[in-house]
Amino acid sequence: MTNTQYDAARSELLARLREIDDLSAAADILHWDQATYMPPGGAAARARQSATLRTLAHNKFTDPVIGRLLDAMQPTVDSMPYDSDDAALVRVTRRDYDHATRIPTQFMSDFTAHISDSFVAWAAARPKNDFKAVTPFLTKTLDFSRRYSSYFPDAEHVADPHIARSDYSMTVATIRPIFSELRTWLSDLAAKIGQRPQVPDITNGRVFDPTAQWQFGEEVVRRFGYDFDRGRQDKTHHPFATKFSIGDVRITTRVFTDTISGIFSTMHESGHAMYEQGVDPSYEATPLADGASSAVHESQSRLWENIVGRSLPFWRHFYPEFQRHMGDQLDDLALRDFYRAINRVQPSLIRVDADEVTYGLHVIIRFELECDLLEGKLRISELPDAWNAKYAEFLGVRPKDYRNGVMQDVHWYADYIGGMFQGYALGNVLGSQFYGAALQAHPEIPAEIEAGRFDILHNWLQTNIYRHGCKYTTLELVERLTGGPIRLEPYKEYLQTKYADIYGIR
Ligand code: ZN
Helix, strand or coil, X not given: CCHHHHHHHHHHHHHHHHHHHHHXXXXXXXXXXXXXXXXXXXXHHHHHHHHHHHHXXXXXXXXXXXHHHHXXXXXXXXXXXXXXXHHHHHHHHHHHHHHHHHCCHHHHHHHHHHHHHHHHHHHHHCCCCCHHHHHHHHHHHHHHHHHHHHCCCCCCCCCHHHHHHHCCCCCHHHHHHHHHHHHHHHHHHHHHHHCCCCCCCCCCCCCCCHHHHHHHHHHHHHHHCCCHHHCCEEECCCCCEEEXXXXXXXXXXXXXXXXXXXXXHHHHHHHHHHHHHCCCHHHCCCCCCCCCCHHHHHHHHHHHHHHHCCCHHHHHHHHHHHHHHCCCCCCCXXXXXXXXXXCCCCCCCCHHHXXXXXXXXXXXXXXXXXXXXXXXXXXXXXXXXXXXXHHHHHHCCCCCCCCCCCCCCCHHHXXXXXXXXXXXXXXXXXXXXXHHHHHHHCCCHHHHHHCCCCHHHHHHHHHHCHHHCCCCCHHHHHHHHHCCCCCCHHHHHHHHHHHHXXXXXX
């Protein structure tokens, strides 16, 4: 192929990808609007509008022309270095294309229609604690999920095609050993903490001004490096970050008067958003302009929320300022007591409210249940009992109802069963590993944080993670940054040091 032919194929591919990205971004804006400002009356039409845009984008992406353009470019990019942008563009687009074209169009539209009904059924049944009402939907979702996997007969495990959607390069075989070691270790630490005197809950009886929390949260993430000229924060029920373009990456949060959790959710979502804001602008509107995986994405949100935002150096700097923001509500609370309170460990039923130590156990429970369901070892009718048994075994707590048990997360009711959760726990592991690499390059980072400065850390993440978008897989990124595979040690060391201090464990 001549250079001119290559250039022509490349321009046509980029033009088509741009069009697909425009449709997806428009659908993302509709979703953002739905989750922030849309009145309830818009729901039915909005579901239809979103489905129309997503279907158009999907059809354009699975058009055989995309495959032919990739084929035309392949011989030329084969002679380019692995990490060149063009080689990465073809590699990542082909991976997504191969995955998307395995799924028959009819299957996709049947599933989309089913899952929209399933979500509506869950939203109505959850407040009524009615698991029976969702059982037929879940049974069908499981059937769809297993059929989805059947389009990938080369997969080693039935959950692998689902994991590949969000955490490409990871499989059940690579995740299971990590989770089994993590599970034992986290349970041991939680048990040691359980033997120590409880840390009191600071929120008791205090009232935290929502507007002041909002402003404080925005001020903190601005200092982290979240760019408000290319983003904004709005109110929602379930916080999320969303990207419409590299120049418009938004965050959402919620604030309450009886807890300061809203500021941590702002920090969390800013971690996702800074990642997307930091992608190389030349990747705009291509499949490269995305995070590497859900695990790497979660490593960035958790790094800013927990490793930075719940650390003592951070609060040494910000606590006096925060106290001023909160009127007189925290005047009687010393820094050290506040720090312990925002890091208190308490085995609980709800994943999204879980502390750093027990959070991973909530995730591992879901991962194991997904594998059992997909393998056919567990039936939907047996799921609530299996769920409750695992909570009793892993966390020592047992849900008294479905609402706070098997019906708490939207995931299985709004998408496939499989590949939905592993990223949340792997993200914590990777966050510590990446932070360790940043510290090795810049040992002054904790002192900088204590001085309220974050540019060294932000720049390191920008250079080593953000700008690459999804050019590298999770495992490639870990190898590039740490010179080896995923390791649990940095995460263990982080938790061990932090919680031994907070709970006085020797
Ligand atoms: Zn997140």
